[in-house]
Structures are given as structure tokens and as C-alpha cells.
Amino acid sequence: MSSDRSTGLIGYLYADRGGQIFLAILAAVAIIVPLLHLAVPAASPLHMPTWAVALIGKYLCYALLALSVDLIWGFCGILSLGQGAFFGLGGYAMGMYLMRQIGDRGVYGNAELPDFMVFLNWKELPWYWYGFDSFPFAALMVFVVPGVLAFVFGWLTFRSRVTGVYFSIISQAMVYALLLAFFRNDMGFGGNNGLTDFKDLLGFDLRSDGVRSALLVASAIALGLGYVICRFIVSSKLGRVLVGIRDAEDRVRFLGYRVEQYKLFVFTVSAMLAGLAGALYVPQVGIINPGEFSPANSIEIVIWVAIGGRGSLYGAALGAVLVNYGKTYFTGALPEAWLFVLGGLFVGVTLFFPKGIVGTIAAFPGLGRAGRKEKTDD
Secondary structure, three states, X not given: OOHHHHHHHHHHHHHOHHHHHHHHHHHHXXXXXXXXXXXXXXXXXXXXOHHHHHHHHHHHHHHHHHXXXXXXXXXXXXXXXOHHHHHHHHHHHHHHHHHHOOHHHOOOOOOOOOHHHHHOOOOOOOHHHOOOOOHHHHHHHHHHHHHHHHXXXXXXXXXXXXXHHHXXXXXXXXHHHHHHHHHOHHHOOOHHHOEEOOOEEOOEEOOOHHHHHHHHXXXXXXXXXXXXXXXXXXXXXXXXXXXXXXXXXXXXXXXXXXXXXXXXXHHHHHHHHHHHHHHHHHHHHOEEOHHHHOHHHHHHHHHHHHHHOOXXXXXXXXXXXXXXXXXXXXXXXXXXXXXXXXXXXXXXXXHHOOOHHXXXXXXXXXXXXXXXXXXXXO
């Protein structure tokens, strides 16, 4: 065990050069981007336009989502193809709060019911919408709803010792079931159109430049805290057990560890982080619909992590940003080719760079000293 570990999380972060650089970049983004957006005149070439602020904020949410996948896949070997379920549920929890804030400013002027419910001739608000006019309640549900689903789903699967590809298939079935359920108009979540036309957040206009910048800063802070939480978990004794489960689950179970409990804990934490990412994502993009539950989206998240570097945390975040930047570029320049580019990236990384970007850099002498130290400590 490394001597740095004896000083706790602070000591480990001090020794984690890659993590320091990652957190420093996040701090720079949280400071510089709002300044360029709010303080620099629009006529200046240094001005950051509103669309760019929203795009960067969305990338940060995706990075937090990728971080949640790397926590369970990179360090515990749980390949979940249903992480989009928790992301979508967190997004819907925030979307329900934002819909309740519209009040009588909707198309139909009904202060009690969202527009889509009035259109579908609903007479009263469903019971599961109660409380979402309160931000603290909605913020709690952002964590509780994904966490409860992950706990129940994980308890049923892990206690049955469902692992490997079987777990991946079942998790994909879960997210597909949610996709079908949320598409239904009688579910009370807007059906195919989802929830949109948001106006206020905590009484502030969502379309204002100040709120846009504040949401970006909140996303950067959430990503930084998510990294610290994940780093705390994987650098503790718990983290070493998780790595043991990843590499030799039967041996860890033979040593007397309750493998199911470790898996259930880390899977639930991962789901809560994904829910937070979804909640921050929705007010920045202005919509949440059942498309977020698409199984293809959950598979794409795994590709982000594989490209960035599985088992490195900040590598997963890097992969999410790079792939989504590429998606933004290619869907504009070559929209027909994007899926082929994404598939080619995944195949190429799997064949030639199985450790991802961060793992590959760490393999070069001199360049990857911090990465190799992190791998040794873990």
C-alpha cells in the first residue's frame, strides 16, 4: 500500500497528478467561460456566445455521466448498458419541477396542470407530481428515484449472481422498458414530446445569460465533486475490494467478502451520479423526452469511457467530451457519416488502444508517470 494513501483522500489527491490537472481544468472552465460570456462585449472576438456556453455545459454533464459508468465498469467490472435510465430519471425529476414553475404562463393558461395534460384532457394532477413545485423536493428526487431503481434492480440481479454479458443484457432491457413506458401518453410524462418549454429555475429566467453561466458553473462543480467522491471510493479499502471483484470475483467471495453488497453500493452511487448529470442537463438543453432512454444512448456512454480510458476516472470524462465534440462537428459537417465514425472509433480503440487515451499515454516513458502511479496505487 502506498504511503500517500495513509494520509487519506487529501494525500491521495495530492499524489494524483492527473486528477490535479483535471480539477484545475474544471476550475479554469468554470471561471473563464462565464467571464468571456458575461464580461466580454458581444462584438469582441473573445466573446463566448450563449450557444457555446450551453454546449460546454452539456459536455460537462456527459462527462459526469461517463464518470458514473467508469466507477462501476472500470473499477468493479460491472458493464451496465442501462446507465441512460438513471440519467433520464434524474432529468425527468428536474423537468417536472421546471414544468410546475410555468404556472399560468403556458399555452392554455392553466396554473394547476402542464399544457400536455390540458391537451390530453386530464382533470387533475397525478399524485406522483405532488411536491415537484418545491425545488428541495425535486432535488431530493433527482437522487432518490435513480438510487431506488438501481438498488432494487441491483439487489435482484446481484443476489442471483447475474454477471458479465447477462447483466449487460438485463440492464439494457431495463432501459428499453422505461423507453416504452415513457412513450405512453397515459403515463403522465408528456409522451413522445416529453417535457419542454421551461421558463424559470428558482425564479430566474432560464434564457438569461447569467443563468446559463450559472448552470455551467454548477455542472463543473458537480463534475469536480463527482470525481472527488469516486476517487475517495476507489482509493479506500472499499475500492481495493471492488478491483478484486473486477479481477477475480470468485476468489474475493471465497475470502469471505459479501460481493453482492459491494456491488450494490457502488451501483447505487453510480446511479445517483447519473441522475445528477441528467438533472443538470435538462435546464441547459431545454427538453427531456423518452429518447434519453434509448438503449443506443447507453451503449454510446460505454464507448466514451472506452475511448477515454477505462479505470482512470478523468479519462472517462475526457472521452465523453472528445466524442461529443466530434459528434457535434460531424453531425453538422457529415451527418450521414457520424455513426460510422463512432463505430470506427470504438473498433479502432478496442484493437489498437485497448487502454484508451489515458492508458495509452501512461504507457509511454516519462509521459505517463502519474498514470502508472495511479494504476499501481489502485
